[in-house]
Amino acid sequence: MSIAEEVNCLRRIPLFANIDTSKLKLLAFTSERLSFRAGDVLFQQDEMGTCAYILLRGEAEVVVTGPGGPLAVATLGSNEIVGEIAILCDVPRTATVRARTDLETLCVPKDHFLQMIADFPQMGLEIMRSLAHRLEQTTMRLREVLAAQAT
Amino acid sequence: MESSIFRFILRHSVRQQIVLTLMTLASFPFLYASLDLPKRIVNEAIAGKKLPESFLGFHLDQVSYLFVLCGLFLTLVLVNGGFKYVINTYKGRLGERMLRRLRYELYVRVLRFPLPRFRKMSPGEIIPMITAEVEPLGGFIGDAIAIPVFQGGTLLVYIAFIFIQDPVLGAAAVSLYPFQGWLIPRLQRKVNQLGKQRVRAMRQIADRIGETVSGIQEVHTHDTASWHLADLSHRLGDVYRIRFEIYQRKFFVKFLNNFINQLTPFFFYSIGGYLVIHGQLSFGALVAVLAAYKDLAAPWKELLDWYQQKEDNRIKYEQVVEQFHVPDLLAERLLREEEDVPFTGALAFRNVGFGEDGGSAILEGVTCDIPLDGHTALIGVGSGRDELAQLAARVLLPSSGQIRLGERDYAELPESVTGRRAAYVGATPYLFAASLYDNLVYGLRHRPLRENGESGEAAARRKDRQTESILSGNATDDVHADWIDYAAAGCDGPEDLKARILRVVTMVSLQDDVYGMGLNRTVDPEQRPEVAARVLEAREAMRAMMMNNPDLGRLVERFDPDRYAANATLAENLLFGTPVGPIFQTDALASNPYMLHVLDKVGLTGTILETGHKVAETMVELFAGLPPGHEFFERFSFIGFAELPDYQAILARTAKEGLGALRPEERTRLMTLPFKLIGARHRLGLMTPELERKLLEARHLFARDLPEDLKHAVAFFDPAAYNAAASIQDNILFGRMVYGQAQVQSKVGRIVAELVDQLHLRDTIVEVGLDHPVGVAGSRLSAAQRQKAALARALLKRPDLLVLSEATSGLDTSSQTKVHAAILGERKGCGLVWVLHRAGLARAFERVIVMKDGRIAEHGRFDELNKPGTLLHELVSAE
Structure with a gap:
């Protein structure tokens, strides 16, 4: 997959929908392509994060380890971004992310990501929207799981 | 050290100065003859006025006489040139030897400075003094005596000649000399003062530049470049002002000299002419005196120039030497003497104090015994712990009281005892710009032990060097000999020492770092064929492993002569x-x-x-x-x-x-x-x-x-050959790590490590890693690596007393625990003093000294002291 295709992929992510093609190209060029096999861990909960991942192809699951053991809270597919929380606010990873299938990702280092947000405020807004959406989904899922445990 | 340059010159080169003066005097008749001969050629041979009857018993006609004289002239030119050549070479060599001696002596002084002195003197000041500032002295030393003797002699001869011709005119010719002799030094004095100021100002500039280099990080962090530029500009302005004033005064002195020198002919023409007109002086005598005075001017000018030069050099010398006249310089014998005093029993501190002159005491009234066969922990609050540790290692000397080792005063023991039997490691140890290996064996290089077995030309060259060193009063030890004291490390030779180094490096948890350095180093397969062969084995094993395990195969793309490597650059592929x-x-x-x-x-x-x-x-x-x-x-x-x-x-x-x-x-x-x-x-x-x-x-x-x-x-890239230009790791991989695989570096690193261990290659790679250059002051190592290297250096020489002062502060907690345990194990039954930053760690020690504000507060066994109410208890509970 060449940069041009990666840019097409990025374009489909709402976060980057309104960004200049040349900037997306720059983002792709300065990011590392990483592939994972099914079952590989992208990152572990509680580690410090250095990059966010953009899923190009394949699926990944988000697992939270709580007092009750590991709990799968979400599944992510292509054109989604994951791991941006830890690099946005300098906290340890809030969950473990594992490849469910063979996975192609673009690994965006923290400093590049923050630079992009600073350069393009539109991106910041999109991130806010996407985070809010994600939070809502996670909460719903957690409620379901708790309800299932209670019965 | 001699306080004046003439004392220094006379003390070390009086014979050479006499030889030089004699040679100069011996050259004089020839010089005179060569000045006289052209006159004879013109007047006698060419003009044919006074053709002699015979020349050395031969009868000559005019033409032959001319050729004989011309031949003589050419001979004299050669003789004069020869004299000049020999004298100048002699002077040059003398100057260089004296300069070498001076620099060496200054350096010896630096080694003998008491340590607190270095808090007041920066390298930026010391270095130019020994290098640039003394440089001109070499040129002067050859001229120091010969010139005044020669020119003074010439002057006296001419003066005598004039006096014989006519005492009155003679008196007139020299009448202004006393005045000049009085005036010039007075004018020169101010120039001298300015010269001193200039040297001081230049030193401060050197110091500032040195500070800027050391503190460059701070300059950039705090945006202070402008401030530094302004400061330097100000100082350069000072130097400019001083130099300009020197020029003004110097050239004014020259102007005055020239004027006075021309004043005398003025008297000759006026008074002498008057006397001739009135018939009181013969015309011939006036002409003769005038001619003689003209001759007089040259040596007189030379003497005055010499005087200015002498003053200049005298000041340079004095200004350098006075900086090296330090009170309580370490006795020279402490550095030189060979002695062996066993470290047994205990170091007995009796009422020991330490403080800087003028400052408040850092240590006061310390009385205790530090056993040389057991472990002592030093903890506490306030000042003095590190100083006490340094006193125990004899890095510092007590300013009051006494430390005794058996019957001996610890301060009086030569460093051949304390520097070998005791070792000190502080929190910020220094590493020298050499390989890691050189830094580790640094503590074993006390004296040259075995000559390096060179013969023939190399040996002859070394002998020449040695003779020359003796002539300049320098050290004659051969720096290329084998200095490593294997016995001190408990080894019987280089191989054994390597094994021991590997053990020590492991003890301080440095082996992984050195292994990493080794992997990234190149090895010359011609010098170390065995390493190259083993690496090739590893390459083969790696290939087999990748063939068998496709998962691994995805991590590294091997070089294949018939395939394009997508993970290498196009250039590498070509x-x-x-x-x-x-x-x-x-x-x-x-x-x-x-x-x-x-x-x-x-x-x-x-x-x-x-x-x-x-x-x-x-x-x-x-x-x-x-x-x-x-x-x-x-x-x-x-x-x-x-x-x-x-x-x-x-x-x-x-x-x-x-x-x-x-x-x-x-x-x-x-x-x-x-x-x-x-x-x-x-x-x-x-x-x-x-x-x-x-x-x-x-x-x-x-x-x-x-x-x-x-x-x-x-x-x-040849699958079957070692690549001398590539690192060991690249040689093992024989390919490039694949882009796009997560954590490929650490995964491949683990695989390589496994392989290396299987093939028992790790020690070899660690050995190669020991050749890693540590950079200026160890700057290519991390702070933790520097501390580990310094610990290894101290452990390697197996001191009787090991003194550590927060020597592991830069290590992470888990390495710290490991290293502490290893060192305590290694030093079982041997002397160990350890300044600890956490009181709880003292539990593992046989004795504890608790300091408070420069005094010993408590002293004894840990469990005896660890009771409510003691300072130790307070410190331990606070953790």
Whole structure:
């Protein structure tokens, strides 16, 4: 997959929908392509994060380890971004992310990501929207799981 | 050290000075004769006025006489030139030897400075004193005595001559000399003072520059460059003012001298002329005296010049030497004497105090015994712990009280005892700019022990060096001898020492770091064939492992002569080797005639140019919008910010006129770009299968036709041969790590480590890693690595007393625990003093000394002291 295709992929992510093609190209060029096999861990909960991942192809699951053991809270597919929380606010990873299938990702280092947000405020807004959406989904899922445990 | 330059000169070179003076005097008659002879040639031989009857018993006609005199003239020219040559060489050699002696003595003084002195004196001051400031003295020393003797003698002869001619005119000729002799030193005095000021100002500048270099980080962190520039400008202004004033005064002295010198002829002409007119003086006598006075002027001027030079050098010498006259310099015998005093029993501190002169006491009234066969922990609050540790290691000397070792005063023991039987490691140890190995064995290099077995010419050269060292009063020890004291490390030779170093390095948890350094180092297979052979074994094992395990195979792409490596640069793929030297470096390939020839031959030149054009387009598109100095240029762009406009211009031209219209240098610039392309990493979609196939063709052609004189410039990738230009790791992998695999580096690192262990190669690689240069002051190592290296250095020499002062503070907690346990184990039954930053750690020690504000508060066994109410208890509970 060449940069041009990666840019097409990025374009489909709402976060980057309104960004200049040349900037997306720059983002792709300065990011590392990483592939994972099914079952590989992208990152572990509680580690410090250095990059966010953009899923190009394949699926990944988000697992939270709580007092009750590991709990799968979400599944992510292509054109989604994951791991941006830890690099946005300098906290340890809030969950473990594992490849469910063979996975192609673009690994965006923290400093590049923050630079992009600073350069393009539109991106910041999109991130806010996407985070809010994600939070809502996670909460719903957690409620379901708790309800299932209670019965 | 002699306080004046003349005392220094007389003490060390009186014989040479006499020889020099005698030689100068001996040259004088010849010089005189050569001045006289032309007159005789003109008057007697050519004009034929006073042709002698016979010359040395031969009868000569006018022409023969002329030729004889001319021959004589030529001989005299040669003799005079010869004298000059011999005297100047002699002077030069004398000057250099004396300069060498002076520098050496100053350096000896630096070694003898009491340590607290270095808090007041910076390297920026010391270094120029020993190097630049004393430099002119060498030139002066040869002239110091010979010139005044010679010129003074000449002057006296002329004066006598004038006096014999006519006492009155003689008195007139020298009448102004006393006045000049009184006036000039007075004027010179001010110049001297200014000279001193200048030296001081220059030293301060040197000091400031040194500080800027050391503190460069702070300068940039706090935006203080302007302040430093202003400061330096101010100081340079001072120096300018001083120098300008010196010039003014110096040239005024010259002016005055010249004027006074011309004043005397004025008297001659006026008074002497008057006397001649009145018949009181013969015309001939006046002419003779005038001529003599003219001769007088030259030596007099020389003497005055010499005087100014002498003053200049005298001040330079005094200003340097006074800086090295330090009270309580360490006795020289402490550095020199060889003695062996066993370290048994205990170090007995009796009422010991330490403080800097003028400052408050840092340690007071310390009385305790430090056993030399057990472990003592030093903890506490306030000042004095580190000082007490340094006193115990004899790095510092007590300013009051006494430390006794058995019957001996600890302060009086030579360093051949304390520097070998005791060792001190502080929190910020110093490493020398050499290999790690050299730094580790540093503590074993006390004296030359075995001559290096050179013979023939090398031995003769060494002997010459030694003789010369003796003549300059320098040390005669051979720096190239084997200085390593294997016995002190408990070893019987170099091999044994290596094994011991590996153990010590492991003890301080440095082995992984050194292993990493070793992996990244190159090895010369001719010097260490066994290492190369073992690495090749590892390469083979790696290949087998990758074949058997496809998961591993995905991590590394091996070099295959018949396949294009997508994870290597295009340049590497073409060379299929590592460039040695500048000829085939990636940036130089596009202008390398042989490479261009190869590309032409396979018909790739056009493709490379087009690819370069596309790369340039992409780079300009991606990076043109970024501000200058953005880190992306450095990390990702093929084109630096400064070059962007050039490439933009090239692209604009090609858009209009096509690639064919490019100038040769523009073609080269475009063609440089594709060589950096890594297919798997850059993903620009430029590496087509067709291009790769052509490149393989070029690769084969490149190797096949490589001219003999370029063969040294590339080390080819050969599956069966060790690549001397590549690191050990690259040799084992024989390929490139694959882009796009998560954590490929650490995974491959683990695999290599496993392999290395299976093949028992780790010790060898650690050994290679020991050759790693640590950089200036160890700057290529991390702070923790420096501390570990210093600990290893101290442990290696097996001191009877090991003193550590927060020596592991830079290590992370888990390494700290490991290293502490290892050191305590290694030092079982031996003397150990350890300043601990956590009181709880003292539990493992046999004795504890608790300090409070420079005094011993408590002293005893840990569990005895650890009771409510004690300071120790308080410290432990606070943790």
